[in-house]
Amino acid sequence: NAGVTQTPKFQVLKTGQSMTLQCAQDMNHEYMSWYRQDPGMGLRLIHYSVGAGITDQGEVPNGYNVSRSTTEDFPLRLLSAAPSQTSVYFCASSSPGSTTYEQYFGPGTRLTVT
Amino acid sequence: EDKVVQSPLSLVVHEGDTVTLNCSYEVTNFRSLLWYKQEKKAPTFLFMLTSSGIEKKSGRLSSILDKKELSSILNITATQTGDSAIYLCAVNTGANSKLTFGKGITLSVRP
Numbered sequence: 001n002a003g004v005t006q007t008p009k010f011q012v013l014k015t016g017q018s019m020t021l022q023c024a025q026d027m028n029h030e031y032m033s034w035y036r037q038d039p040g041m042g043l044r045l046i047h048y049s050v051g052a053g054i055t056d057q058g059e060v061p062n063g064y065n066v067s068r069s070t071t072e073d074f075p076l077r078l079l080s081a082a083p084s085q086t087s088v089y090f091c092a093s094s095s096p097g098s099t100t101y102e103q104y105f106g107p108g109t110r111l112t113v114t
Numbered sequence: 115e116d117k118v119v120q121s122p123l124s125l126v127v128h129e130g131d132t133v134t135l136n137c138s139y140e141v142t143n144f145r146s147l148l149w150y151k152q153e154k155k156a157p158t159f160l161f162m163l164t165s166s167g168i169e170k171k172s173g174r175l176s177s178i179l180d181k182k183e184l185s186s187i188l189n190i191t192a193t194q195t196g197d198s199a200i201y202l203c204a205v206n207t208g209a210n211s212k213l214t215f216g217k218g219i220t221l222s223v224r225p
Binding site for chain 1: 120123148155156157158159162202204211212213214215216217218
């Protein structure tokens with residue numbers, strides 16, 4: 001199993017550009033989520049999904065869109081990038097049926113918006 | 115609004131010291147508390163604590179949940195430089211796997 005994969009690993013955008021961060025998992029997990037991590041801020045939830053076709057907003061959803069057409073994939077779209085979106089983005093997945101609620105994290109995408 | 119607070123935000127110790135990391139929470143529907151370790155990459159899972167499992171231990175690391183005080187501690191004994199990392203505390207409050215994270219504690223272990 002590859003676990004949770006994210007692409008790209010690094011990305012530089014200009015203000016106003018759009019892009020999609022890709023996330024995929026091969027563990028058949030129902031729950032997937034996107035976090036951003038800024039220095040001294042821990043992990044803040046952007047959007048999450050409890051299954052294909054179902055998404056909901058987290059703590060900091062503004063400026064981001066998500067969709068979940070399959071169990072495996074959960075892309076994060078930045079519609080019009082802003083410097084405030086410079087951050088490290090982590091995708092995570094878990095199974096609600098798990099006894100630990102442990103979330104498995106992808107390797108992260110480091111995004112810089114200039 | 116659910117809230118998770120970790121303290122201290124950072125600390126520096128020397129190899130061999132024992133450290134205690136704190137996590138407190140104010141949430142509407144507590145289900146479990148999780149500790150993660152993050153070393154320059156993705157967080158990795160350490161422990162989960164629930165009402166029915168309030169103490170966990172693995173090697174030099176141990177953690178206790180105090181449901182009365184709404185808090186948890188993570189102890190690391192005989193620290194090593196490899197313990198240098200950010201330690202994240204998170205609380206699960208829903209029927210799904212949604213987690214609320216604290217800001218993390220940056221631990222630096224000096225040789």
